[in-house]
Amino acid sequence: MPVINRIAAMQDEIAGWRHDFHAHPELLYEVHRTAASVADKLKAFGCDEVVTGLGRTGVVGVIRGRKRPQAGRTIGLRADMDALPIEEASDVPYKSTVPGKMHACGHDGHTAMLLAATKYLAETRNFAGTAVVIFQPAEEGGAGARAMLEDGLLDRFPIDEVFGMHNFPGLPVGHFAIRPGPMMAAADRLYIDIEGMGGHAAKPHLAVDPILVGAQMINQMQSVVSRNVDPLDAAVVSICMFQAGHTDNVIPQTARLCGTARSLTPHVQDLLERRLHEIVEATARVYGAKAKLIYKRDYPVTSNHERQTAFAASVAAQIAGSERVDVAAPPMMGAEDFSFMLQARPGAFIFVGNGPSAGLHHPAYDFNDEAIPLGASYWARLVETALPG
DSSP states (O other), X not given: OOOOHHHHHTHHHHHHHHHHHHHSOOBTTXXXXXXXXXXXXXXXXXXXXXXXXXXXXXXXXXXXXXXXXXXXXXXXEEEEOOBBSOOOOOOOTTOOSSTTOBOOSSHHHHHHHHHHHHHHHHHHOOSBSEEEEEEESOTTTSOHHHHHHHTTHHHHSOOSEEEEEEEETTSOTTOEEOOSEEEEOEEEEEEEEEEOBOEETTOGGGSBOHXXXXXXXXXXXXXXXXXXXXXXXXXXXXXEEEEEOSSSSEEOSEEEEEEXXXXXXXXXXXXXXXXXXXXXXHHHHHTTOXXXXXXXXXXXXXXXXXXXXXXXXXXXXXXXXXXXXXXXXXXXXXXXXXXHHHHHXXXXXXXXXXXXXXXXXXXXXXXXXXXXXXXXHHHHHHHHHHOOO
16 A cells, blocks of 8 residues: 555554544533644644634645646635544543543544644645645534535635545455445434323323324334335434433423434435424324424535545555546545535545544444555545646
């Protein structure tokens, strides 16, 4: 695997950065320690410009190549910094020191790999044009990418194309996966408030039980995917939270359901929203309750642009060999707020293999340090290949 020798030589140092981030996880926009560490490193690397506080706690570095540019093109590379509210189950030496928080999605690795590429690019500057490295907060449900865009990311840095990367458990280390078009799903949020009529548990006939109503809603909502969505399309409806009641002998007055709806195409997204509203309202009415669904369209589909996808795949092939780059990977129903950046600029999102690790968002997950040289080399070669002079 022809990774960049300079980056391979830094692997222990890069892994050290990653372990430090892993031991000190931070959530959403509260990534103050991580962002400060990133900013300090970018300055020490010699970036031409370092900007902090973009999108609240985002950090951006600018590196200008030393070659004479044919055109003043700018390439953006993005990594995410935030962790998850999960108690870590592994016992690695760099285990999370913060109770109830851990890097269960590999953002510590993403940040470390992009830092490594930045250090290399700032040392060599063997390209023409400008590389902009973007370290983003709040990918895990906070839409940090959108916040950085709204805070003027593309106004301040005239990025022509933007690229993202995520590790993928189960994909062997040394492999990459990508596809043009929809790569990851749109993720919409569901909030359902049910009002029944509370009463004594021994006299259910004098009450309207919101728990029963909620249970029936959950059953009915599962039929949307199995009986309303075309089997050749993809969709997910998951209710992940059911809140009701405070004791064992009182039928509560209210209940709340929360969940997510996932889709890869606009027509399926529209269908999910319409049918879920109909089911919530009709089911409540059948049982004599009232209910309201708030359907919040959140992260859009992560859709890769065709030309940039082919380019990203060719760069990955330089690193791993074409036989280790899947250019027709199946789309995933997980979501990514890099989708907002792909709506604003052409670009592509790629997966890098994490080997046989626990799955993402699992308490035993850990980023595989063996993937560091590959991901960092991909970032560096992407800039040098896109901006050859």
